[in-house]
Amino acid sequence: xxxxxxxxxxxxxxxxxxxxxxxxxxxxxxxxxxxxxxxxxxxxxxxxxxxxxxxxxxxxxxxxxxxxxxxxxxxxxxxxxxxxxxxxxxxxxxxxxxxxxxxxxxxxxxxxxxxxxxxxxxxxxxxxxxxxxxxxxxxxxxxxxxxxxxxxxxxxxxxxxxxxxxxxxxxxxxxxxxxxxxxxxxxxxxxxxxxxxxxxxxxxxxxxxxxxxxxxxxxxxxxxxxxxxxxxxxxxxxxxxxxxxxxxxxxxxxxxxxxxxxxxxxxxxxxxxxxxxxx
Numbered sequence: 127x128x129x130x131x132x133x134x135x136x137x138x139x140x141x142x143x144x145x146x147x148x149x150x151x152x153x154x155x156x157x158x159x160x161x162x163x164x165x166x167x168x169x170x171x172x173x174x175x176x177x178x179x180x181x182x183x184x185x186x187x188x189x190x191x192x193x194x195x196x197x198x199x200x201x202x203x204x205x206x207x208x209x210x211x212x213x214x215x216x217x218x219x220x221x222x223x224x225x226x227x228x229x230x231x232x233x234x235x236x237x238x239x240x241x242x243x244x245x246x247x248x249x250x251x252x253x254x255x256x257x258x259x260x261x262x263x264x265x266x267x268x269x270x271x272x273x274x275x276x277x278x279x280x281x282x283x284x285x286x287x288x289x290x291x292x293x294x295x296x297x298x299x300x301x302x303x304x305x306x307x308x309x310x311x312x313x314x315x316x317x318x319x320x321x322x323x324x325x326x327x328x329x330x331x332x333x334x335x336x337x338x339x340x341x342x343x344x345x346x347x348x349x350x351x352x353x354x355x356x357x358x359x360x361x362x363x364x365x366x367x368x369x370x371x372x373x374x375x376x377x378x379x380x381x382x383x384x385x386x387x388x389x390x391x392x393x394x395x396x397x398x399x400x401x402x403x404x405x
Contacts, residue, residue, distance in 0.1 A: 130362065130396055131339050133160055134170035134192060134330065135347040135389045139311040140366050141169070142181065143384045149181050149188070156390030156397075157188040163397035166337070168192030168201075170326050172310045172318045172352060174279045175199065175206075176239040193329035195278050196308075196320045196352055200329045202336055208329065212280060212321050216304045217272045220319065221248040223301055224282055228294050231258040231285030235265065235316075236277040247283070248272050258285040261315060282307075282317040291317070311350035312370040318352055327355035345396070347381075347389050349373055364392065364403060379403035 135141040142149050160167035169178065169192040178189040190204040200208035221234040231254065238244035247255060247268045255262040261283045282298070284291050291309075295317050298307045306320050334344060345362040346353075349369040357363040357376045365377035366384050374380065381403060382388035395402035 129343060130165055130345045131343040132191075132333065132337060133165050133167045133345040133347075133393060133396060134356075135167075135393075136349060136353050137169050137171040137173050137181065138350075139368060139384050140347050140349045140353075141384070141389045144311060147180065148183065149185070150387055150390070152387040152390040154182065154185045154188055156387070156393035158185070159397035160393045161187065163399075165393075165396055166191045167393055169194065170330065170346060170348075170353075170356060172196045172279075172281075174237060174239045175201075176237075191333070193326050193333065196310075196318055197324045197326050197329035198278050198320055200332050202333060207336065208332055209278065210321055210324055211276045211278045212305055212319060214272050214274075216302055217248075217277070217280060217319075219302055220280075220282070220298060220305065221272065223298055224294065225249045227297050228284070228286055228290065230254060231261060232294070233262070233268075233283055234272070235281055235283050236272060237279035238275075239278060246273055261285045280319045282319070284315050284317070288313075291315075308352040309350060310352050314350070325355045326352060327359050330356055330360075347392070348377075349384070362403075364389075379405060 138144045141153050157167045168189050182188045191202050193200055198210045224232050224234055233250040234248040236246050247265050250268050295307050304322055306322050307317050310318050342361050344360050346356045346360045347364045348357050349366050363377045364379045365374045368383045381392050392402040
């Protein structure tokens with residue numbers, strides 16, 4: 127079995143159960159143990175650097191290396207080596223389509239990664255946000271148009287059923303080919319947005335090239351649709367027990383569930399020179 131030199135895990139519903147605000151002590155210990163053992167371990171996630179600060183607190187070493195915002199940001203050794211964002215014009219088009227196609231209770235959301243609490247819901251009123259607290263309770267700001275500035279993290283928040291969410295995702299993909307739209311995990315109430323051609327896999331390729339390692343020296347953990355490119359490409363791909371069925375089928379290896387800190391356990395085993403995976 128080839129030695130693993132880079133181990134990256136999706137965050138929501140993989141390393142951290144969805145809805146939990148922070149990584150568990152077990153998850154932090156697993157990432158740190160891998161790093162001490164010479165395995166570069168970190169996230170491969172749709173989350174931003176600002177969210178990493180909240181999820182890992184003082185354990186900034188847990189995301190010194192990783193792929194963030196679904197490949198739009200790549201970090202290596204504490205330095206950002208890639209950063210790409212959607213254009214404002216394409217985001218305006220997304221906001222229009224969301225309102226026309228999905229109607230009330232759905233909106234484009236753009237995130238200010240530098241100023242906490244300055245995330246903005248586009249094309250929705252405060253009254254409407256109050257009527258749909260499940261989708262918009264975390265937001266304090268709304269605007270009729272995309273604000274000026276660069277927004278790395280963008281997505282669509284939804285108050286519709288799953289079939290309607292899939293139809294909206296497909297309509298956005300058809301009408302805005304400059305961007306890519308994916309669900310970050312199987313039951314997600316959001317659709318993640320990235321520039322076309324940017325995925326977790328493109329970010330991972332950059333890391334592999336920079337580190338000059340082989341693909342068989344890489345291990346990735348995932349659960350959702352936005353993990354599929356890396357799950358399909360990496361020989362040592364791992365699905366958690368709660369993964370989307372398509373991800374589970376595509377993965378080579380399988381472990382326990384997110385709620386049982388299965389990724390943390392696998393990282394600890396790798397740190398100790400053990401092979402923790404089964405098909």
